[in-house]
Amino acid sequence: AQTVTQSQPEMSVQEAETVTLSCTYDTSENNYYLFWYKQPPSRQMILVIRQEAYKQQNATENRFSVNFQKAAKSFSLKISDSQLGDTAMYFCAFLTTSGTYKYIFGTGTRLKVLA
């Protein structure tokens, strides 16, 4: 069974600084997708970034980038130039594509950006 592990329950970062959130996963599949979602306080969860496992190049979306290490089954999220609006719960997710299309989420990391 696939699992997703986020080992950092809470983190904080100063505004304008860089922070990295870690995520590891376990799977025997070769083709899958990885995502980072964020849930700001009292708001809906939204997609931050997505990575296809078959792509070697790390995904980037403006200030958000990932470090995808397929062999190590690691998928960390780097937030550069942190802003107050980045304060949120961040969830790492794995999408299996064999049989059923089921997203598996981690326990989340609560990130607080400090002014």
Add this chain to the structure above:
Amino acid sequence: EAGVTQFPSHSVIEKGQTVTLRCDPISGHDNLYWYRRVMGKEIKFLLHFVKESKQDESGMPNNRFLAERTGGTYSTLKVQPAELEDSGVYFCASSQLFTGELFFGEGSRLTVL
């Protein structure tokens, strides 16, 4: 365009009572998912609809939970009778493609006393 909407946003019931949660996905999204998060734990998969059919219901805890998706549009999740361990936030999400972005509702917080 309207996003995914869930109702109610918060429900407080006593053990043994029944609660029905509703989710209206984004129009045109065939895929509809239900997830649950218990405080401090992972967002746990409950089930996946493709249109009106249950694609995968392996995450449903037991037969006290019943999910339906009428005509492939909105979905309901009924818990009957509710138990204390059913407390948590129930999220609904929809997507257009199997591998596409999930669009989440704000969640329905269920508290069973």
